[in-house]
Amino acid sequence: MAAVTSVGEAPLAVPAKRGRGMQAGRRRRLNAFRYVVFTFFALFFLLPLLAMLRFSFEGSTLGTWSASAWSQIVSYQGPPPLLSAVEISLELGVLTSVVTLALLVPTMIWIRLRVQWISRAFEFLCLLPLTIPAIVLVVGLAPVYNKIRHVELSALMLFWAYVVLALPYAYRALAAGLNAMDVKTLSEAARSLGASWFTVIFRVIAPNMWQAILNALLLSAALALGEFTIAYTLLYNNLQVELYSIDRNTPNASVIFSTSLAALIFTFLLLLIISYAGRRRRRGMR
Amino acid sequence: MEGLSRRYGEVVALDGLDLTVHAGELVALLGPSGCGKTTTLRLLAGLEDADAGQITVGGNDVTRLPASKRDMGMVFQAYSLFPHMTARQNVAFGLRLRRIGSAQRDRKALEMLELVGLASQADRYPHQLSGGQQQRVALARALAIEPQVLLLDEPLSALDAKVRAQLRDQIRRIQLDVGITTLFVTHDQEEALAISDRVGVMQDGRIEQLAPPVEVYSRPATSFVAEFVGLTNRLAGTVSGSTVTVRGRDLPLVDISTPPGPAIALVRPEAVTLASDSSGDSGPLTGTVIASTFLGATSRVTVDLGDTTIMAQLSTAEAVELPAGSRVSLTIRPDPVLVSAGAAPASEAEA
Numbered sequence: 001m002a003a004v005t006s007v008g009e010a011p012l013a014v015p016a017k018r019g020r021g022m023q024a025g026r027r028r029r030l031n032a033f034r035y036v037v038f039t040f041f042a043l044f045f046l047l048p049l050l051a052m053l054r055f056s057f058e059g060s061t062l063g064t065w066s067a068s069a070w071s072q073i074v075s076y077q078g079p080p081p082l083l084s085a086v087e088i089s090l091e092l093g094v095l096t097s098v099v100t101l102a103l104l105v106p107t108m109i110w111i112r113l114r115v116q117w118i119s120r121a122f123e124f125l126c127l128l129p130l131t132i133p134a135i136v137l138v139v140g141l142a143p144v145y146n147k148i149r150h151v152e153l154s155a156l157m158l159f160w161a162y163v164v165l166a167l168p169y170a171y172r173a174l175a176a177g178l179n180a181m182d183v184k185t186l187s188e189a190a191r192s193l194g195a196s197w198f199t200v201i202f203r204v205i206a207p208n209m210w211q212a213i214l215n216a217l218l219l220s221a222a223l224a225l226g227e228f229t230i231a232y233t234l235l236y237n238n239l240q241v242e243l244y245s246i247d248r249n250t251p252n253a254s255v256i257f258s259t260s261l262a263a264l265i266f267t268f269l270l271l272l273i274i275s276y277a278g279r280r281r282r283r284g285m286r
Numbered sequence: 287m288e289g290l291s292r293r294y295g296e297v298v299a300l301d302g303l304d305l306t307v308h309a310g311e312l313v314a315l316l317g318p319s320g321c322g323k324t325t326t327l328r329l330l331a332g333l334e335d336a337d338a339g340q341i342t343v344g345g346n347d348v349t350r351l352p353a354s355k356r357d358m359g360m361v362f363q364a365y366s367l368f369p370h371m372t373a374r375q376n377v378a379f380g381l382r383l384r385r386i387g388s389a390q391r392d393r394k395a396l397e398m399l400e401l402v403g404l405a406s407q408a409d410r411y412p413h414q415l416s417g418g419q420q421q422r423v424a425l426a427r428a429l430a431i432e433p434q435v436l437l438l439d440e441p442l443s444a445l446d447a448k449v450r451a452q453l454r455d456q457i458r459r460i461q462l463d464v465g466i467t468t469l470f471v472t473h474d475q476e477e478a479l480a481i482s483d484r485v486g487v488m489q490d491g492r493i494e495q496l497a498p499p500v501e502v503y504s505r506p507a508t509s510f511v512a513e514f515v516g517l518t519n520r521l522a523g524t525v526s527g528s529t530v531t532v533r534g535r536d537l538p539l540v541d542i543s544t545p546p547g548p549a550i551a552l553v554r555p556e557a558v559t560l561a562s563d564s565s566g567d568s569g570p571l572t573g574t575v576i577a578s579t580f581l582g583a584t585s586r587v588t589v590d591l592g593d594t595t596i597m598a599q600l601s602t603a604e605a606v607e608l609p610a611g612s613r614v615s616l617t618i619r620p621d622p623v624l625v626s627a628g629a630a631p632a633s634e635a636e637a
Contacts, residue, residue, distance in 0.1 A: 182364055188333050189366035189424070191353040193380035193431060207370045 049264070056257035069254030073262060082259070085242035088155045089225050092238060096162040096224040097217045100170045103163070105213060108174050109201045112183050126171035129164050134229040137161065145234050155236040162227060166220035173219055177212020181205075218274050225267055239263060300325055301491035302339070307435075312461050312468040313496075314478035317488035318514065323471045326488075327437050330469065332356045343434050359428030359466075363440040365420050367412040373399060373423045374408040380431035398426035401460060418449040425457065429464060436461070436468040442477060454481055475515050479503060487511045505540055505622065512552045512624050517586075519553040519596050523625075530625055532618065533570040533591075540622045549625040553618060555586060558598035560608060563615040571616040575608050589614060 059066035073082060104126075111119050129137070141161055148157050183205060190204045206213070228240035237245075243263070247256040300322045307313045315323040328334045330341060332353035341349045348356055367376050377395040386394070399405045402422040404415075412420055421441050428436060438457070442450045458481035461468050472478050478485045479499040486496040487510070495507035506512035523532035528542040530551045537551060563572055573591040585605035587598045596616065600608075608614055 181369070182366070185362050185364045185366045186368060188331075188353070189360070189362060189427075190368070190379070191333065192331055192356070192358060192360040192437075193427065194354045194357075194383045195379075196354055199383065204368055208368070210370075 049261070052257045052261050056254050056261055058254045058257075066254075069252060069258040070262075072250070072252060072255050073259055082242055082246065085237055085239050088237065089239035091156055092159055092162060092227075093221040093224040095156065095159040096166055097170075097220040099159060099163050100166045100220045101213060101216060104167070104170050104174055104216070105206055105209075106201055108171070108178060109183070109205050110197075112178055113187050113197075113200070113205075123171065123175075126167045128168075130168040134165070134227075135233070137164075138230055138233045141230065142234065155231070155238060158227075158231055158234070158236055158238065159224070161230050161234075162220075162224045165227070165230075166223050169219040169223060170216035173216040174209065174212050177209035177215075178205075180212075181208050214274050214277070218271060221270065222267055225263070300329070303491060303493060305486065305493060305496070307467055307469055309467050310465045311483045312458065312470060312481060314470040314472060314482035314485045315488055315493075316472055316475055316478040316485055316515070319473060321488040322491035323473075323488050324439055325491075327360075327439050327469060327471045330435070331358050331360050331437050357431070357433050358435045358437055359431060359433035360437040360439065361421065361424045361428050361441040363443055365412065365417065365444070366424055367415075367420055367427070369412050372409050372411055373404060373415065373426075376412070376423055377427045377430045380427065384431065394430055395426075398430045399423070401429070401463070402426045402456070416449075417445050418453055421445065421453065422456070425460070429460070429466070434467065436466045438468065438470040440472055443472070443474070450477075457481065479515070485515075487514060489514075506552075506624055509550075509552060509624060517555050517597060517599075519555065519558070520550050521553055521594070521596065523549055523551040525549045525625060530623060532623075535571070535618050535620075537618065537620050538622045540624045544625050552624045553596075554621065555597040555599035557619040557621045558596060559617045559619070560587060560589065560598050560600060560604070560614040561617070562608060563613045569615075571618075573614060573616065575610050575612050575614055577610060578605055578608070580605075589616065591616075 056069050057065050057067060058069070107122075111122055145157070145161075148160075186204055186208070187200045190200045195204065226240065227238065228244070231238045232241045232244065240263075243256060243259050246259060247253075250256075303322070303326060305313075305326070315326060317323045325334065329336050332348070332351060332355075336349060339349070340347060343357070367373075368379065371379065374392070374395045377398050378391045381391040381394055396405055396408060399408050402425055404419060404422055404426070407415060407419065407423075412423070415423065421444075424441070441457070442453055445453065454477055457470075461481075470478070470482060479502070482499060484496055485499050485502045486493045487502060488494065489510050495502055495511045497505075497507070502511060502515055506515060512518050521532045523530045523537075525531075525539065525544050525546045525548075527546070528539055529536040530539055530544075530549060531537075532551045532553070537553070560575075570591070573589040573596070575587055576590045576595065577588040579586040579588075580602065583602060584599055585602045587600055587605050587608060589596050589598060598616070
């Protein structure tokens, strides 16, 4: 077999160069605008957070400092204990995102590959929960949950409702990922190499929408972590409901701030970890 | 592998197409977009289902087999490498699906990459490769599974002209090397003529002519083939016996059974030669140069003959001597010509 010499072509992805033609003045103005916007939004988001931080360290008399609100998070004695509510919320986050993804990823790829005509109806169905207020959902969900309670009492059962709530967000994130690649050609190439439909979905298409899957995961987990209305009205106890009841039941008002802040920091860290993992994975590919 | 025949009876895309490709042969399907050439290929690959007809490979009926079981390698028009795999992993993908051990898989993948001249890029991801390199990896990937048939669906059309020509020749060299039966779909006549053993010119879901490139060009079977492959002048003339008289010149006919009467003769630009004319008379074979297109070694000169225009292909050196506006006399070389069906009256002739 004859080796053939390489045709001297430049790689497609040349490192993007800054538009040299862009005038320095214009660039400076654009940069200034960027910093103004950034500062504005940083203040908008940071000020309330900083205020929360300050209040969470408020001592028994106004203006004094104390860490008791933070230590109380761990020592809070229910009922039910705070840590169990955190645990429930975490578990709900994991369960909701995993179930949502397990349902949506194969279904969406399958629809894209084989049953395009149904995609409009499917999109409508997935986006529907967005248009129904949670409180209205509860009206329909209550009888269902009455039945569920006969079988299982755990608040984990909330994940059924949360999967429905997470559908629109996960759908949008995954659709963006699917649109970013040539699903048809990739699947046909894999098929012609002997891949089954299962292989096409899980070894060819899904690995290429890794970033989209992470986004969907993040959104559905965040939704489950922050949900209050459905859990409260169906009389389940998750983190948000617990924060509400602590607020009502403890004399130390600072606890509400420390717990909220803890929940925020927790979600924020989760977000960082997921997006960092996604970026590292991407760099491996790039 | 004894060949491949298929019949398909569907009005829209393919109209009862028959095609046999012999073992080790490279057949190009050439035609305008929408003529059914890509459909043919996709049916062959099993990516679409035939409404009627039969596909056999080496004597086995594969018509009802899914794409994944057909044992055909395919290279697509769009870049089709899996973005999350390196070039080597891409090539090895088909082998992995066939449960071939990792050592053997790796060796084979490297061997294939060497074949397309990309062994040094084995660990690069598709986005780090140029378009031409990606298509070569795709070719290596298709060949790695040692398919019975190689299907190429306009693999070069997304590349720029220079890379296209290089890769075209490379594909032919590899195809001869490996000796694989290949079906190549293209809308670029130059591509088809350059590398194939036989060219099938398609129109409206049928093959108009299936013949070696030289024959397709010099003895087109139908007027569609004549006009699609290469440029053609349409000149009014009169058929009588085995010749057609065009502007007072007798040209032999390809098809001597053409009924006598007025007809349109299809004359290749390179059969027309021009000479500077200073005599000033205006016979049927004199005219004025109105435009000249520089094509490199040759130039195409358009001449106004009064009632029609004609294109001539000359060497650039000759064409330079005949700027726009100069009077010229024409000579038409007596190559066998084809007469267009549905002969129009002389006044409707067009160039």
